[in-house]
Amino acid sequence: MITDVPAPRRPRGGYDFGLFGLSDMVRLAAELRTTAESAEGFVPAATAVVRQLRDGFVDGDGESVLELVRLFSTRRFADLGDELRRIVLEQVQGPAAADLRCLTLEATVGREPGLNDPALSRRHRLIPLASTATVAAAPMVSALVSGLGLQAADVVAGAVGSGRFDVFHVAEAAGSRHVPDQEFVRRHGIRSVLAFGGALPDGEMFCVVMFARVVIPAEVADLFRAVAVSVRAGLLAHSHVGSGRVGLEAQRAALREHLQVLEESSRSQAAELEEAVRRLRAEADLVDTLQVVGRRLTAQLDLDALVQDATDAATQATEAEFGAFFYNLIDQYGESYTLYTLSGVPREAFDRFPMPRKTAVFAATFDGRGVMRSDDITRDPRYGRNAPHFGMPAGHLPVRSYLAVPVISPSSQQVLGGFFFGHSEPGRFTARHQQLAEGIAGYAAIALDNARLFSAQQRMATELARSMLPTVPQIAHLEIASRYLPAATGSEVGGDWFDVIELPAGRTAFVIGDVVGRGVTAASVMGQIRMAVRSYALLDLPPADLLRHVSHLAEHTVKTTFVTCLYAVHDPVDQTLTFANAGHLPAVLTPPGGHSQLIGEGLGMPLGVGDTFLQQQAEFPPGARLTLTTDGLVESRRRTVAAGLRDLIGELDQLSGDEDLRTACDRMIDRLTDNEHDDDVALLHVHHLDGYRRTASLPLTADPAVGARARTFVREQLTRWELTEVVEPALTVAVELVSNAVRHSGRPVALRLHHDGARLTIDVADHDVATPRMSEPGVEEERHRGLYLVNAYAARWGTRSTPDGKVVWAEIDTPSSRPG
Amino acid sequence: MDELLSVDVDDRGTDVVAKVSGELDFGTAPQFLQAVESLVVTGRSLVLDLSELTFCDSSALSALVRLHKRAKAVGAEFALARLRPQVEAAITVTMLHRLLVIHQEVPAAGKSSQP
Secondary structure (H helix, E strand, O other), X not given: OOOOOOOOOOOOOOEOOOOOOHHHHHHHHHHHHHHHXXXXXXXXXXXXXXXXXXXXXXXXXXXXXXXXXXXXEEEEHHHOOHHHHHHHHHHHOOOOOOOOEEEEEEEEEEOOHHHOOHHHOOOOOEEEEOOHHHHHHOHHHHXXXXXXXXXXXXXXHOOOOOOOOOEEEEOOOOOOOOOOOHHHHHHHOOOEEEEEEEEOHHHOEEEEEEEEOOOOOHHHHHHHHHHHHHHHHHHOOOOOOOOOOOOHHHHHHHHHHHHHHHHHHHHHHHHHHHHHHHHHHHHHHHHHHHHHHHHHHHXXXXXXXXXXXXXXXXXXXXXXXXXXXXXXXXXXOXXXXXXXEEEOXXXXXXXXXXXXXXXXXXXXXXXXXXXXXXOOHHHOOOOOOOOOOOXXXXXXXXXXXXXXXXXXXXXXXXEEXXXXXXXXXOOOOOHHHHHHHHHHHHHXXXXXXXXXXXXXXXXXXXXXXXXXXXXXOOEOOEEEEEEEEOOOOOOOOEEEEEEEEEOXXXXXXXXXXXXXXEHHHHHHHHXXXXXXXXXXXXXXXXXXXXXXXXXXXXXXXXXXXXXXXXXXXXXXXXXXXXXXXXXXXXXXXXOOOOOOEEEOOOOOOOEOOOOOOOEEEEEXXXXXXXXXXXXXXXXXXXXXXXXXXXXXXXXXXXXXXXXXXXXXXXXXXXXXXXXXOOOOEEEEEEEEOOOOOEEEEEEOOOOOOHHHHHHHHHHHHHHHOOOHHHHHHHHHHHHHHHHHHHHHOOOEEEEEEEEOOOEEEEEEEEOOOOOOOOOOOOOOOOOOOHHHHXXXXXXXXXXXXXXXXXXXXXXXXXXXXXXX | OOOOEEEEEEEOOOEEEEEEXXXXXXXXXXXXXXXXXXXXXXXXXXXXEEEEEEEEOHHHHHHHHHHHHHHHHOOOOEEEEOOOHHXXXXXXXXXXXXXXXXXXXXXXXXXXXXX
């Protein structure tokens, strides 16, 4: 991450305490030495040094930030001029020894005019250092002396060694006991004071004191060690006492020292610099890592990959020996359970241990109370408090440094889990590691939230689709295979459906449909239409009537989409298939041993649009097959519907009766979709099996003897079919149905008997559309006992419309020992 | 028609016993009623001997209810006797055993009117 920071306005050629660095130090030191060297004597050199310092440090307006800069040196009384001697004598009030040390103000420069002439300074012009007590009594001197690392006694005795001494730095001048003149501090707004000095020949010393209106940072003050040495080297070019040059030897030594200090300074500065660069680079790397990890995590919807990635990234970022991520999930029953991933350690290392419980150590994290970072967890007051282990279980990886970060859902504020990092050495995790772990935990929380929401939605869609799928009933003599495959791409549930509905009298309805569109809307519309079809199917409406009713219903319930549906009814008695189609793909009928053909094409418009639907009938004898499907199977980006249907017919013609039907369907789907269906696929395949089945039919006429003929017919057929156990009820039922047809319609058509091995169906067709209703007759009521009798003898009975009338039917269960 | 149903009337003076043979359904019920109804309106007790009736449907039951009501209107007794299982089942299923008087055997002459 690169942030643009505007470069601070640095005064041209000047220095800024806030930005003072290594190169500044070298430059300033060189400038001061040259200035001092090239001066005409010691005092001019001192004056040049203080001026240069004051002029060097300026603010943005070119104003010096140094309110006052002074250079002092110590001199023997004997070496002082007459005027200064008089001042000393005034101060000591008596005779002065020749080697009495006097701190002499050599040069001064300040903002106020009164500060620019040593002669004008009353208090600091000259301070005789008569004894250690005098030194202590002069607060500023005392502070300087001790601040510069000298002994008062040494200064008094003129025993200051040639070794360099320290820098004296008062970062906060206001209120400091080291700066006695607080009045001056207040008046001039002094923030920091910096003093540095050095040894002069003959045990004398010098020091420079700077009063700054700005803060001088400690690390900048450190750099003035080198400045001090170079000023000393410059001053040594001049004789401190009297005039003329000093010895070359002293100057050489001073220069050597100057060099040493510079080298040392450079070395430490360079090391610091390298460390800073390394730190910055590492920081950039980690910020980068965090960015990359964040992007990767939040784009990941696969939970397993996500948590492992997060754990690895976090463990690496925190430089932990190992890391673990414990996360909570909700199973399909709504129960919460916890899983974990590990990084830096094989899974076996934790296999033997129970999940971390809510012990005193772990609770803070699992309760989401915040980050826990410990240099040595074994010394934490919360550690080792809980049974049974009282600390780490035996054999646990040794953990001293410990870092734990809760992962909290940004959407629900729920604690989703926690990251745990360990290291066998104490004090390994820094604030930076914690920040990184927190960053990754934040991303992990978002990613986990996303993954959880996504999987919940996916589960809901799948659940919805699955709940809509029917249970295909077992139906005698029919082998039925059904397949519903959600689209291989995308998560949204589609609106395809199929259904198999058992109708009365051994008949079966097959439904296939498609609600155009995807998602929950399509699925819920599909659910409604499916139930509507089922309801009308159970009313036993003829296919065309059923679709008309559902279409009217759809017109008022489905606004935005359209629905196609094909409805076919198999009647085992006459071995027919009756069907109607509301805009759906045609079905494929495969006659036994014959070629497959499309049926139900162009019989009507989609549901909600069409009003009239044509109905057709086809032979559906044993051995025949019916295939219903949706466009997902036959239509794709590579192939038109027509071509797809041709391919489907080709596949169906190759079906052999020996193969398992489900396997055959799967193979067919794979071949037709090239294993990658981009739409939902619904497939219903029905194979009419050969098997035990008996049917017989008697044409009826409306004459008084028809009842007797019906009885003879029933008795003879049932005797032939070895169903003598049910002859009595069958006679009563048959006669009542025939009686009903003769008396109410006057136009009876036929009496049919059908036995499928488990039940005997008796039905009578007539040319009357009025539906019979059973009513309980009053005890003296002469009529209405017919259906009452049928109801008593039949297991089920009912009626259904036919194109030219109706059929009333009744079923009698037959003993199950019949061959099936 | 004759081969399907026949009614054999035995006039015992105080009452009449009619023996119904064959099958009684919506086809034969009109003929049956025609034959038996006139016996009820005389006011004498009528017993139907159903030992030879092999089938009866709901039309037959309706005819029996009608005879019962006719007899009641003229204060005459009307009873059934010697029911075959199919006929008895049809009567029981339709609860008509609560309405109709049913005897195991044909009562002796003069006894049918006694409660």
